[in-house]
Amino acid sequence: MLALVGGEGDMEQEFDAKLKIQNNSANTQRSKSFAFRAPQENFTIQDFELGKIYGVGSYSKVVRAKKKDTANVYALKIMDKKFITKENKTAYVKLERIVLDQLDHPGVVRLFFTFQDTFSLYMALESCEGGELFDQITRKGRLSEDEARFYAAEVVDALEYIHSMGLIHRDIKPENLLLTSDGHIKIADFGSVKPMQDSRITVLPNAASDDKACTFVGTAAYVPPEVLNSSPATFGNDLWALGCTLYQMLSGTSPFKDASEWLIFQRIIARDIRFPNYFSNEARDIIDQLLDVDPSRRPGAGPDGYASLKNHPFFSGIDWENLRLQTPPRLAMEPKAPSTHSSGDEQDPSWNPSHIGDGSVRPNDGNGAAASVSEADRTGFQKQLDAPKKNFLSNTTQFYSFTLSSRNFHLSLDEAHSCLHKSHLYVYRLVVIFFMAATKLLTISIALAALSASAATLGVVFWRRKTRADEEKIRELERSLKAALQNCGAERQGRIRAQQALRKVANSNDSNNSYPLAPIAITRSCFSTRNGTPRQPLVVPLAKACLVFDPTRVPPASLEGLEGYSHCWIIYVFHLNTDLDKLWKHPSRSKFKAKVRVPRLKGERMGVFATRSPHRPCPIGLTVAKVDIVDGNKVFISGVDLVDGTPVLDIKPYLPYCDSMPGAMVPDWVKTDNMLAITSVNFSHDFSASLSHCWSRKLQKKKKTEILLYTSPTEFQKLIHQVLSWDIRSVSQRIRPHKTENSSMNNATLEDDDSQEEVHFSDDIVYHLILEGLDTSYKIDYDGNVHVEKIEPCTPN
The missing domain is CATH 1.10.510.10 (Transferase(Phosphotransferase) domain 1)
Structure with a gap:
């Protein structure tokens, strides 16, 4: 954008080395086919009288500037070289200069010329006095x-x-x-x-x-x-x-x-x-x-x-x-305060241009008058504290106004200058300096007092607002907690009834009693119920356990093929030491030490070991474990923290997804026919009619002391839909067809031989899901759609 000028310090050389757009410079080169309309001039900031600030940006400031020799007024954009170089804004400054130079339209501000010094870049733009x-x-x-x-x-x-x-x-x-x-x-x-x-x-x-x-x-x-x-x-x-x-x-x-x-x-x-x-x-x-x-x-x-x-x-x-x-709308001008300045260009009192430029006159500027400029004119942009010392011997007439004992004084520097040649030279000089210093101190004191008062007022206002906001947050939190407790009790009522029934049956000495969801195995592990679950995640992959299955409920054939999977899901009865009565009657005084693993079957987490939700009462738990050995009615697993004696309701093969546990594998037959992928769950009209009939019969036969886990057929149907929506099924469900409807499929079992395992799957196989003493039969087609056909009471063995 700007020309290179040597000998102005390391900062200017470093910036100019990056700014490769040249114009009218003897020691640089530029494309001959490109010429700027707005020239690069050898002006300095001292060639301008700076007025009010138009605007301030991240690395620039736009001020009203009047050229001293021509009296032309510009909007001077002043950009900090150091910031531009540090923030890598060089290319953007180049582009802005090139675009403004080539645009020519009455609706676009015009760029007249540019110049630079050691610290800053300058663009002289068209001044728009309307704001x-x-x-x-x-x-x-x-x-x-x-x-x-x-x-x-x-x-x-x-x-x-x-x-x-x-x-x-x-x-x-x-x-x-x-x-x-x-x-x-x-x-x-x-x-x-x-x-x-x-x-x-x-x-x-x-x-x-x-x-x-x-x-x-x-x-x-x-x-x-x-x-x-x-x-x-x-x-x-x-x-x-x-x-x-x-x-x-x-x-x-x-x-x-x-x-x-x-x-x-x-x-x-x-x-x-x-x-x-x-x-x-x-x-x-x-x-x-x-x-x-x-x-x-x-x-x-x-x-x-x-x-x-x-x-x-x-x-x-x-x-x-x-x-x-056309005649534009009338402008609404900002009211101006009375001013004592004789010049029309008022300078913004907050604008201190001491940091702009280096005060040097550029070589080859052709301005011979620059050498004869007085010291006060060349250093007129120094700090205001140095201004009295610099301008004291200047030919420029300046007035200093101050108030003392309710009287206004106006002292001309020309008068003070003439007093220097009289007999009382030093006395007058000390008087001037004293009054100037007193005025400055008084102004600073008033400003500090006003600032302190404003800070105190703002502090009180903010404190009151914060207090009211905190009180409102506390009230909102209390309302939220109350609503959460009510919602929690309403949502978990079914779970609490289920766990109460489980614990009631578990504590009963009657040998004929069994869990409503009868366990098929018991866990044997090193973790006791007193100690709870281990709290170190790194210990969990090392933990080992053994699932001992009930041979009367789980035939050995049901576990065939499980070793083909590297991992398996375990559905188990969660901690029985949770005091649910206390939770229901006194929620605020109940302390839970139980942790529930939340399976993320299609989530974004890698595996389930790190996924825990403390203090969540739930009678049914779901976790995953690595299958080590299947020996008869025993399955040795690792990577779990199940407590010793935990009842197991079902065991299902683990199907890994793209975000699943590293190293998880499935048998080849799963990959070939994809028979375990569930797409949808659909209920037939016969099922709806059968469900209402079975539920009515169950209510009629219910004993007074018996507790139903679910309060309505609709709630029970939602449970069936949720269970069948999981992309996992037990091996026993897969290999045991319906006894009466499709006896020809009794041989649909896993057969091991020297060749690759093959399973002939057909949508005629009928699966069974037994809950609440009701047998739900369903089929699965080749597209993975579950069709629930009917439900009927379980027949006793």
């Missing part, structure tokens, strides 16, 4: 529809030119829409501009990187949803921002305004737009079209170009050919 459009919206509250229509039309006219040049601005907002002194719009701040591949802008090599193509660029409230989804930039990005800006003109606030950027993004993605009642139908329609989620459907971005946008009824009456000749 920002955002200020007009703020001062008026909101704009009328006629005013918004005119401003929006001028923005559309400028955007059409920018897009025709193959550029995307990507930061259209009221703060970047400046007003000239007569009230016309100009688009500014091209720091986020993105050239398209077919751009008509000549971009030098390495003038901009492609990393901004799909990254977040712009202001949160005006960012389109496709940018949040990391989609490539399109012209529709600027049209979305135009719709947000038009909404803000008419309402006074942005359409997606919220308490935080995250909430703003959520509203943008959800397209949560709320139109005020005073919006006209035309305004609603054009804003609704500009804020379309699909960028290609926004008017101006389609194949018709900007014609579809200009012909919208909202812009009826706009003379597009003579738009810049």
Whole structure:
């Protein structure tokens, strides 16, 4: 962007080495086919009188600057070299300078010239005395529809030119829409501009990187949803921002305004737009079209170009050919406080330009008057504390005002200068210094006092707000806890009844009693019920146990083929030492030491060892274990922490998924016919009719002391659906067909030989699920769909 000038320190040399866009420099080279319209000048910051601050960015500041010799006024953009180099913003600064240099439209701010010194880069831009459009919206509250229509039309006219040049601005907002002194719009701040591949802008090599193509660029409230989804930039990005800006003109606030950027993004993605009642139908329609989620459907971005946008009824009456000749709306000027300055250029008192520039005059600037400038003029940008010392002997007349004992004093430095040649030279000099120091101390004291009072007031306000917020959070937490306890009791009522029934049967001495879900095996392990489960996850893979099956309930043939799996699921009765009566009657005084493993059959965790939920009462547990040896009615397993004596309800083969336990395997026949994959569970009409009939009979035969685990047929049917939806089934279910309906399938067992195992599967095989003394029969087709056919009472053996 800027020329290289040697001999100005290491910092300037390091930056200029990265900034390879040259112009009018004797010791650098540039492409002969490229020339800047805005030249690189050899000015210094001392050649300008700085006024008020227009705006402040992350690495730049824009101030009003008047050239001393020509009295021309510019908007001087001052950029910190050190920050640009550190944050790798060099390419972006290059691109902004190149784009501004080649754009030529009355709706775009113009770049006049650039210069630099050791610490800073400078761009002399067109000064827009009317301020920002955002200020007009703020001062008026909101704009009328006629005013918004005119401003929006001028923005559309400028955007059409920018897009025709193959550029995307990507930061259209009221703060970047400046007003000239007569009230016309100009688009500014091209720091986020993105050239398209077919751009008509000549971009030098390495003038901009492609990393901004799909990254977040712009202001949160005006960012389109496709940018949040990391989609490539399109012209529709600027049209979305135009719709947000038009909404803000008419309402006074942005359409997606919220308490935080995250909430703003959520509203943008959800397209949560709320139109005020005073919006006209035309305004609603054009804003609704500009804020379309699909960028290609926004008017101006389609194949018709900007014609579809200009012909919208909202812009009826706009003379597009003579738009810049029309009379703009009247500006609402900011009221100015009375000033004692004789010059028209007032300087912002908060603006201290001591850090700008190095105070040196550039060589070869051709300005011979620079050598004759007085010391006070060349160092006029030093710190304010040094200003009295520097300007004391200056020819410039300055007045210092101060108040003492309710009287105002005005002391001219010219008068003080003349006193130096009188007999009381030192007395007058000390008086001047004393009054200046007293004024400065008084100002500082007043400022500190005001700051302390403000801090104390804010502290009290924030403390009260925090206290009220904490109290409200406590009340909300109490309500949430109360509701959670009620919901917990209601949801777990069925589980509690089931566990109560299990413990009642387990504590009974009657040999004829059995569990409602009768156990088929007992666990033998090193962990006792007193010690509970081990709490070190690394110990669990080393833990071993033995499942001893009841041969009367589990024939040896039922365990055939289990060794073909590397792991198996174990469905077991969880800890019987949980005091459920105490939980139900006194939830707050109950202390649970039980842990339940939650299986993630299709979750995102690797395996189930690390998945635990403490303090969750559940009568049925589900875990996974490694199958080591199958010996008759015993299965030796490892990697479990089951407590010694735990009843086992069923054992099922483990089918690994892509996110399952490493090393888990299945037999070859599972891979070939995929017979254990469940797609859906469907209930027939016969099942529904049979379920109602069986449930009625069960209620009639129920004893007074008997506890039903489920309160209704619908609840029981949901249990069946949940059990059959698991992608696991026991070997015994798979190899034992229905006795009466399909006796020809009795030989559908696993047969081991020297060749590969093969299983002939047919959807005629009938499976059985026995719960609550009811036998549910179902079939599974080749597509993995479960068809539940009927249910009937179990026949006694």
